[in-house]
Amino acid sequence: MDYREIIARYADKPGGMIEAFHAIQADLSYLPEKAVAEAAQVFKVSTAEAYGVASFYSMFSVKPRGKNVIRICESAPCHVAGATEVVAALERELGIKMGESTDDGLFALEFTECVGQCQATPVITINGKPYLDVSPALIPGILAEFK
Structure with a gap:
């Protein structure tokens, strides 16, 4: 779907810009500069304000990125539980x-901040789905779900 159509669907809703950005990103995996500029016009804010929304929230990306976004928690509990080794396994595998x-x-x-699953660290999320008690040995199987 074209980003203009997505933005138009949310034009009259309170908080519509954020909802539109979520929908665009779900479709394209990031927020293109043209989409941010279009949102600014539709929601009657400056381009700088729209870009501020797009760049403030960690779930949004204004640069192209992979379809399946893998985030690893970098909080202290995950770090102590072996997040560094999980990062190395992800980097090696990908x-x-x-x-x-x-x-x-x-x-x-x-990287992301705490995802609220400290009872089962380290934690990664893929497209928002949490994977708990992750070890380097589990990485190939987890990634296989998305290939």
Whole structure:
């Protein structure tokens, strides 16, 4: 679906810009500059304000990235439980570093703050779905679900 159509669906809703950004990102995996500019016009704010919304929230990305966004919690409980080893396994398995996307556009790796699952650390999320008690040995199987 075209980003203009998505934005139009939310034009008259309170909080519509954020909802539109979520929908655009679900479709495209990021928020293109043109979509942010269009949202500014539709929601009657400056381009800077729309960009501020798009860049403030960690769930939004204004640069192209992989379709399946893998986030790993970088809070103290996950770090102590072995998040560093999980990061190394993800980077090794995908052939990219944190903050990058795979060449095929399938995966992106990002850090995030606490995801509220401290009872089962380390935690990763893929497209918002949490994976608990993750170890390096589990990474190939988890990634296989998305290939």
